[in-house]
Amino acid sequence: MAQSNDILTVKGLKAYYQMAYFGIEREVRAVDDVTLSIRKNEVYGIAGESSSGKTSLIKVLAAAIRPPLKVVDGSLTYRFGDIEIDPYKAKKEDVDAIRWKHLSYIMQGSMSVLNPVRRIKRSFEDFAFRPMGVPKKEFWERTEAHLRRLNLSPDILRAYPHELSGGMRQRVTIALATVCQPEFIIADEPTTALDVVVQKDVLAMIRDVQQQMGSSVVFVTHDMSVHANMADRIGIVYAGRLVEEGPTRTLFTAPKHPYTSHLVGSLPRIGDTSPKAALEGRPPNLADPPAGCRFHPRCPLAIDKCKTDVPPLVAVGESHRSACWRSDDVKPLATFGQPAEALS
């Protein structure tokens, strides 16, 4: 049931790559029956490996898909104030009207947003002037105020992207993505290319701006330690499906899917010398996924049922869902500080 504080509701979403090259037809089920909702004022982390379909999923959420990727089934509804819109059913103008103003993105490489041969000022004008819909003078006033709020000097508007360091450029793209105070921000691995010291600062900045504006952020990365520090809730994607979803602390301390349990349990930590086991096998090929639970060939808990029947994503606790036939038997592989109950 869609609650009033959900900003995005996704139901039974399926998006496939449908391709034909010289007679060989392929269908890749990159997003396969995903149902989730994202609340106002939360950071929702999406975790998954390469080719798990997480990138396709957020492209679908961002209404930025291009053939051969197609939405085949399901619905996707955004609620911005009294605007209610499904980008795949609405008119193109209506979708364009919400971009940047209500729905914006922070991308992996800052260079894909900032035009390398133009001053940063121009990039702000290109992206944000029209969506903000105010006169020029007010636009620049608001932009400068926004930069100051993010502890950036308005002087950087006059700089060229190459004059800034990688970390500073990423900060500028965050400022650019948030200058219109959007309610919904999609962040696609915004810190993977950054060094550790800068990464922490940039993450803190995203968290900070999110809290100031009360926006919702969908944060995608494969790095569980980033999720640990950023996300309020995490959705784990495996082979095109959402396999587990729950509050961050719960997923770390009491995972209910063997894949999650492995992901968080095998994280090496300073001060911890215990041997960390690796997960055998390889992520499945989405063009030809295994039957039943897609994780079963690599799963230490797999039983015969897993090979034939697809486990549904069902509630296993408070706002905690898992798609595993043996979710009760999943044990955490490592401990993280104190258990959740003791802290709350």
Add this chain to the structure above:
Amino acid sequence: MLAIVKDLIRYNIEFAIGCVLVGVIVVFALASFFSPVDPTLIYVAIPDQPPSGQYWFGTNSRGQDMFWQLSFAFRNTLTFGLMVAVLSRIISISVGLLAGYLGGWVDRVLMFFNDIFVALPIFPILILFYFVMRSDLDMYRLAFVMACFGWPFDARLIRSVALGLRHREFTRHAVFSGMSARRIMFEEHLPYVMPIVFATAIANMIWSIGMEVTLAVLGFTNVNIPTVGTTLYWANNHSAMVVGVWWWILIPVLLIVMLFIGLFLLTVAMNEYIDPRSRLRRMGGA
């Protein structure tokens, strides 16, 4: 290989049309092997006959059956174009890959010569060759000379690709696997430059055939060998258009346009097929 061609014909309309156009010309050129007449003889038929059931392409003012005359002309022109393309590809691949992979002074020396060849005015030099060699300048020699001038632009293109490949990790991996420089260039890097090689080969054929036509029309080749160029030379010499023997000019021009369009379509289709990225997609990767 046969399966690839079958796939291409079935799924790629450009390839199918290109095949038909080039195929018609090739069959026409091959027909010359069964010619009942010797193309070098003149006044073997009634001159200036328009196209008819007896003379499909008419006859020219020199009393030759244009059908067989053009069949020989296209055979020679195609052979010439192919020779230039193959020879100049060999030079440009070798120079491009060597310069790109080895780099350093090898690159500097090769590119120095490359740039000299880029700068040389080809046309006057070819005319000079004609004046020195006169009737010794047959088709094969001319093809060889043209090949020596037809490589530098493409060598630079190939070099730029090879330069990028040199810094890829798989090249270093190959080095530490003990592969020799020759093996790395011709087995690891060559597949990446093949699309350029094919695209430029056909562009090169179009260039060399065009050049041959120009030289021949002006009379700077051995005009007794039937080629598309010399056919037009004789037509011009006999003021074919003025005296109303339009088929002498129109038919060869139509056929050569057909050939060029066919070659162009084949390049487009082949590039799509051979491009490493589209190849990878077909293989199921990337």
Add this chain to the structure above:
Amino acid sequence: MTTLLDVRNVSKRFAMGGILSRQYTDAVIDVSFALESEKPEIFTIIGESGSGKTTLARMILGLEEPSDGDITFEGTGAADRKNRKVRLQFMRRVQPVFQNPFEAFNPLKQVDRYLDATARTLLGLKGKAEIEKSMDDALQKVGLSYREIKGRYAHELSGGQLQRVAIARALIPNPALLIADEPVSMVDASLRMSIVNLLKDLRDNFGVSVIYITHDLATAYYISDRLIIMQKGYVVEMGPARTVLDAPQHPYSQLLKASVLSVDDAGQGNLKPADRAMAEAAWAKSGEGKLTPRDDGRMVRVG
């Protein structure tokens, strides 16, 4: 004790720009360390981008010549490896493992061709059976078999499998030293530990020393014996891995450790930007002072 690898006062300076505005960048400045033959170990070089760690690795592999100082491997330096025969001999002993396994294999070629070439040229094997056996032996060491990868293309294997094939390839000539530059940064999370554990296994069971280059302190802590921490070309701290990482002493090492995202308070929202004072201290005196030995076996750069 014989020395396997001796890096002595090595510096590397790159010239940038044209003739008129020539500028120099010092990528590596006065780095020294040595590995012993009898004691295989995992020696980690930690640094961020621009710290010179990759340049240092390239110099050890002979892909770059030091501007100053010497690197000798089993007594021979880069200058002694001018002809192909000696270079091949060097490659038998030192092998690289690359960062991105998908880049390390030509996507248009089958992966076994690299193993085959290595067995042929570096081991000098001729017969088909002999070559297949040496490939299979090496693949067994990394938990694969020749049957599994025969005729496969890079895209048909996972990043983890490919990286293991790459390591198997490097193991064919029985090298004494592997140089692994960020070998797990492009490998998926669920497969990452298999590579890290494999490196450990190579050291413990096959006596191969590994120079492990990374920016990730957590895996460094997990597998290394000794490490050096580099900042802008300088070594700021070196010593036994766990001693150093448990309580780093140089301000930059401290900043690095403080920047590691902790998972212990996952979901608590305890993310704070790096301490300004600490960050300033780390960068203020970069490169100043001399490496000074401490009682616990580490060396710290102090002014």
